[in-house]
Amino acid sequence: MSDRFSNISTWESGARNWPSSEQQDLICCRVEAETHDVVTFSFVTEDGRPVRFEPGQFLTVSASVNGQTLERCYTISSPPTRPFVVSITVKRVPDGVFSNWIHDTIRPGKALRAYGPSGSFTSTASSAPKLLYLSAGSGITPLMSMSRASFDLGSEIDIAFVHSARTPADIVFRDELLRLSQLLPKFKIFFVCEGVDDAGSWEGGIGRLSLEMLSDRVPDYKDREAFTCGPAPYMHSVREILRVGSHDPTKYHQESFDITAGVALDPTLLPEANAPKNTFTVKLAKSGKTFDMDASDTVLSALKKAGVAIASSCSQGVCGTCKSRLLEGSVDMNHNGGIREREIQKGLRLLCCSRPTSNLVLDL
Template identity: 35%
Template sequence: MIKRHSNSPSSGSTFSRLFDSAQTSPNASEKKVFFKHLNEASHTTRASSGISRLFMESDICTQTPGKMLVFDRQKKIHTVALKPDTELILGRHALADVLLDSYHVSDFHAKVICAEDRIYIEDLGSKKGTILQGQRLPAHKATELAHSLVAMVAGFELRFEFNSSPKLTSVRTLTPSERQDEPVADIYAAQLLKNHEQIKPWPATISELTVVGIIDENHDTKTLRLASAKPVLFHFQPGQFINLTLTINGNLVKRSYSIASSPSQPHVMEMTVKRVPDGLVSNWLIDQVKTGDILNVKGPYGKFSCFNYPAPKILLLAAGSGIVPIMSILRWITDIGIDIDIKLLLSFRTPADIIYRKELELIAAHYPNVVIRITITSDTITRKQWPGDFGRIKKTLLSNFVPDVIEREVFLCGPDAFMEKVKKMLARLKLPKNRLHCESFSTISPAIYEIKRADAAFLLQNRSGQYQVTFIKSGLEAVTDGAESLLELASIYSIQIDNECLNGSCGECMVKCLLGSITELEQSEISEHDKQAGWVYSCCAYPKSNVVLDI
């Protein structure tokens, strides 16, 4: 299992070479504990991982029942004001009020309850338990605390101090009649801790998900945090993607976005959007979507994931926004504490373009099994601005950084040109093809759906086509030279074929070919079993003879 190394010389020295020295990393207290109140405004900046003003020591006053001192290995890392008639959740989940950074801590480990002038602590069924006076507390039973009592939460020490000494001679349990479970205003807080055993998995159907948080990753990239008003657990594999169906300027638009979050934190799901110049959807998501908006989401889809390729050593490669599915993989591995040797090689245009920069810094500092290297491609950046690597990823850099590359499972994501160059490098380094897993952000152009069907049909009918495509159930025939996919042909003739991703991943557009020969794009992820049965993914299938389709 991975152990925490807060002051590891190796991790610190490794990371110092990666990032601009002018960018200071979070201090020790921020690395160990991060307080975030669920009722704060949801629009936050991930880099601003400081302590919420709601819990700053200066806010502690005589009106509060007391305070909680949090220690990590005898070092006080912060002081938390305990306010009347409130509850604080302690855990390692991003939505906990007090985030304790250790894989020994459960997602939602314990709860501190302030009721009138008394303070209680309750274990939430954690794996490691909550210890008070040398004894493990029973799960889901609140126990009252006395002044100067010490509770242990998986290595973290909690000391409680009261502004007035409670009339208490021994610890006692808070009875159900004394509990005041007020409704939680936050859209996703209620589903986390109440009736959690009844929460159902997120189905692979269209869902209306609410934007519950917006995170500024950098100057042109935002992360949208999504949750369901009806409690669900988001089940997906790290690296997969979702499909959005949006209405923009009166037009129905579909786009695919990689899931950025880890499935180990299933109550919310995150997608990261980088602004594309003149991009209809990315600009709309970044400029128009606000907290509380509802998005139509379907998924998950895709086979790009480390989940089915367990290995003791992996290499993660990404350029630009290609880091998004890679980050989901990295977060999942570090979250669950698997002892895997991870090398992460990234390429960005400038230091300001680095996505998840602060989080990468924390991961590099906390996990000695993760080695991160970033290269900057812009020739306008000086050595003073960036002390790390410059230029595009080349074979020399790759072989020096990962001399044992042929022993690793490799996961690659980024623009097509970047991926093609890296594929050639890996081939020259003798990486076995079955160890390379790729995800491209390019998709089949959706422009075919925006043209006038009548005009498109006229063009096709007047073209000297080579092949005839028969839609047997619809009773229609089309003539084509093979330039359009079967899905595009069907759309032109108003024949409905369900579709989502348009890049051969989701399988929604699968149709059966009864007769004829089809060529498919390499990106199609259809299984050999389905191929043998005559099925094709129509978004990636092109006729190379006369074809009869069972639609």
């Protein structure tokens, strides 16, 4: 591909390669309110060196909250073209433990522990000349990083960006996206809001995204490679809209932030109603603990039911947090990019998306 956007994944910026298995402290340098419940936190590394990542990748951050070590994934909303500062944009989830902790605790000068960038949801790997970005709520963050990178590089890629929010006041990065659409001739932005106070002055869509709305605003949507991010119900409906609209499913990519999305999105992850009700025994080699689990359960969920504390974050085979070694037995693993082939060869498995097909011995 000739567009310089595609070079991001291979460029050398002098930035340190920060493996996704390695933790380091990031120091907060800026906190900016985006909306009433969304805040961007920007960080520098302790030694001030730049960070190398691809637009759309996320960090898994970790902190002790109420005496418990928790890990959560947050997409880097800043672009890799500005590698000295990495930003995450966090929505305060009602009753959410980590998001509220970040909002209430992280201030300039404070440290946040993080694993290196991870994830394969990025448009840099695509050679398509025309892209369709579809996001809802805080799912805008990976697409924002991609859009900012395109802008910084003066990319020629044709981007149609359709973002859904509850109300205009909930649109994250609204002013910046409008500015990008004025500055980049091939960057089109369209907002869809469920509720609008002053419909007379609102130029976007009202209600939920529909095929009619999409065809009206992005008539050539079938020619575009689609990148979608948002809550599980939103992505379900986007997939359905694109299916009915005859969009080529091989030109479709998605990432979900939803903790239930792995189940909701991928039917292969669902316990099948008519699956045989097998029970397998799980033995933990280090602790010596043994328990039985249902074959339809994920190993992670069975461990939690058995009272075994194990770090996990996305629950959908994306982040790699629950990666553990399987010493004996076999599992059916349906991951979403959180583990590499060579790690699988070495016996590692993501327990959140693995179901047993025999008795297991785990290196725990």
